[in-house]
Amino acid sequence: MEKPNHFHELLQINNIVCSSSIRDRNELLLEMLRMLKRHHPELDLDAAVREVTAREELFPTVVAPGLAVPHARMPGMESPLLGMVCTPAGIDFGSDLGPVQVTVLLLTPVDDPNLHLQIISELARLFSDTTMVDRVMDCSTPAEVLELFGAQRHETNAFLTAGDVMTAPPAVLHETDTLADAIRLFATTKCSELVVLDNEGDLRGVLSLNDLLKYSLPEHLLWMDDLTPINRFQPFVDVLRTSGEARVADVMRDDVITVDKSVPAIQLAKLFTMHQLRQLVIVDRGGFAGVVELKSFCAQLFWE
DSSP: OOOSSSHHEEEEEEEESSSSOOOOOHHHHHHHHHHHHHHHHHOOOHHHHHHHHHHHHOOOOOOEEEEEEEEEEEOOOOOOOEEEEEEEEEEEOOOOTTOOEEEEEEEEEETHHHHHHHHHHHHHHTTSSHHHHHHHHHHOHHHHHHHHHHHHHOOSSOOOHHHOOBOOOSOEEEEEEHHHHHHHHHHHSSSSSSEEOOSSEEEEEEEEEHHHHHSSSSSHHTOSOOGGGTOHHHHHHHHHHHHHTTGGGGBBBBBOEEEEEETTTTHHHHHHHTTSSEEEEEETTTTTEEEEEEEHHHHHHHTT
8 A cells, every 4th residue: 555645644633733822932842742752652752852953943944924844854764744733822933934823843754855855845835825824723623624735635746856846046137137236136145146037037047156257357367377467356347347337148158957847856966966056947838937056955855
């Protein structure tokens, strides 16, 4: 018999609490883990408490307004465990997104990253509906919660796809933007590469910090051993002086490696390795859909 691997199949009625008066995050996590232990005696409670609370201290897992998904990958587990608790008064998880009313606790086997990421991806899809937290809070019994999520079921792939791990970039450029606009975005975001779109939102290219340096240093200078004549960064001064007139379209690269969102995510690992990329651009039916950053991809595989 095939094991369940969807959120609505894994969530059990005795691991749901519709209204809890707990107001402290760590107290809530401990109570949720104790709840799972009562119904799953094989769970190593002490180890689970250590892993979940340590993970939460490093990176609060508030993934949407009102929703937290604390999680851990546990050695020795054969199948995932899920619990859900609603806290009407809200709990401070230390996030800018505000207090949490719905907490979904997820424990998965440490040696099955595909399953872990599929469940996380499904949760993100379910709660991308901004009304979902309120709909869960309106449920008065665990049976109503199960009915709510059972009605949301959809077909999923047996493997993780590029679309499951992609995100919207924190910033994009347009081909008509100036180089000064690009420099400003590089300075005010953590991006080292920016996607460039046309006015209709279609992909035109990318601009990276390396591209900016290459544009600032003419190619003949790269072959000079003695850079004394430009010790005061004269080429960069010239670029800065004209950055308000130069267009992104004149500097960007249009030879972008793109990946369709339906492609198995394992292909991303191959492309990152083969081409020494920091970011991959994801497309859907030829149009721009999102990006996958190398660091984020590795985080999801190894320690998220």
